[in-house]
Amino acid sequence: MTAPAEPSGAGVPIASARGRWILLTTVLGSTMAMLDGTVVNVALPRIGEDLDADLAVLQWTVNAYLLTLAGLILVGGSLSDRFGRRRIFVLGVVWFAVGSLLCGIAPNAGVLIAARALQGIGGALLAPGSLALIQASVRAEDRGRAIGLWSGLGGVGAAVGPFLGGWLVDGPGWRWVFLLNVPLAAVCVPVALRHVPESRDPQAHGRFDVAGAALGASALGLVTYALIEARSGAPAVIVAAVLGVLLAIVFVYVERRRPDPMVPPDIFASRLFTAVNLVTLCVYAAIGGFFFLVVLQLQVVSGYSALAAGAAMLPTTLLMLLLSARSGELGERIGPRVPLTVGPLLCAAGTLLMLRVGPAASYVRDVLPAMVVMGMGLVALVAPLTSTVLASVDPGRAGLASGINNAAARVAGLLAVAALPLLSGMGPESYRSATQFDAAFGRAMLWCTGAFVAGAALAWATVRSPVPEACHPQCHTYCAVSAPPLEPREESG
Secondary structure, eight states: OOOOOOOTTOOBOTTSHHHHHHHHHHHHHHHHHHHHHHHHHHHHHHHHHHHTOOHHHHHHHHHHHHHHHHHHHHHHHHHHHHHOHHHHHHHHHHHHHHHHHHHHTOSSHHHHHHHHHHHHHHHHHHTTHHHHHHHHHBOGGGHHHHHHHHHHHHHHHHHHHHHHHHHHHHTTOTHHHHHTHHHHHHHHHHHHHHHSOOOOOTTOOSOOOHHHHHHHHHHHHHHHHHHHTGGGOOHHHHHHHHHHHHHHHHHHHHHHHOSSOSSOGGGGGSHHHHHHHHHHHHHHHHHHHHHHHHHHHHHHTSOOOHHHHHHHTHHHHHHHHHHHHHHHHHHHHHOSHHHHHHHHHHHHHHHHHGGGOOTTOOIIIIIHHHHHHHHHHHHHHHHHHHHHHHHTSOGGGHHHHHHHHHHHHHHHHHHHHHHHHHHTTOOTTGGGOHHHHHHHHHHHHHHHHHHHHHHHHHHHHHOOOOOEEESSTTOOOEEEOSSOOSSOOOOOO
């Protein structure tokens, strides 16, 4: 028996039994996607060894997922609003689990990459749903607490992920990194169907931007292919690169002329929103490249086991779990400019410290300082960046703004994983040679450092605090307007 749809305006207390079931559902769903992001990188060397795959296959193992996720995540949010948030969330969980099962039993690299792309489609349906279910189902006065609990419990999952992934890779095998999602889905789906009320946006209208989604995903796919396969010098690479750029131009043209575009161009009329998304592209490209290569460096060059390499990431995760809320509060008090400048600079320092990590690296002396400094940079950066994105547009478009920024972060990581091996001179078999990989890793870390510094410079030059504007003459709550000027004005009265 499924829960009936509740009337608009109704809400479930988070302290009630049903409220706890809703929280469990959203945490289980988001944990599936979060675990996938933290454990797959740890498994890459073992996947390459088992499937006799070159570096390009490892890149596609990460990027096939990111490609479909980034290309369809905005469509997933629209589907949820139109056809029911619980329905699309459950569909996403099932789809993600099926993709995970196919990854776990993949007999070769081609099937694994295709299954990862299927996983990304499930993630695009699943990811927008977790917070949307809380927003739609939990009563207004409990939403802040519910989101805090969701974030905290999700953080615990992220902290456990590297340990769990490393243990699975060293123990039962890398395939269990993917098969782990199947029992999580088996618990999540019946709980959602029985205890989570259905909800949808009654004002959702217009056609889906299928053309925009297809053009965006195709452009990303072609550019990614060109970057990963550029070393071959084949004519198909040049054709893919040119066609990808042309499709990106067509995507912009189509979005400017559609009545219901996937990415409304007018949202970029907010200079603050545009600036923060440019910062996002820089810093998340560096973050994606950093974590993709560090776990390979620790295993290929430093001789760490999968478990030890995964555990090496733990200080960064714990710092974010413990300090992100305070960082968000500080950003609200002093404005986003300083955190969005200092955070990437700290991350750049952490990246440079990784240059000390080579053969027989000491964890305490070499790895830990880099991870702590990187973690402090992410603490300073991530929460203020997210809150600034939401504050830079009209409150009614906060969901759209968050979705675009999320997609920008995924695209940045996708392109970094595709481009960094090329830029740093990694050959197809580099990850099999400690000497070759170590030399290329050093060059890649310099590229990541440059991206972090570019993000910091952009933030310092372009980011200003959102402008408070009263919603109503008698209202003492202030909301950010959609196009703030460069300098904040003072409140009167």
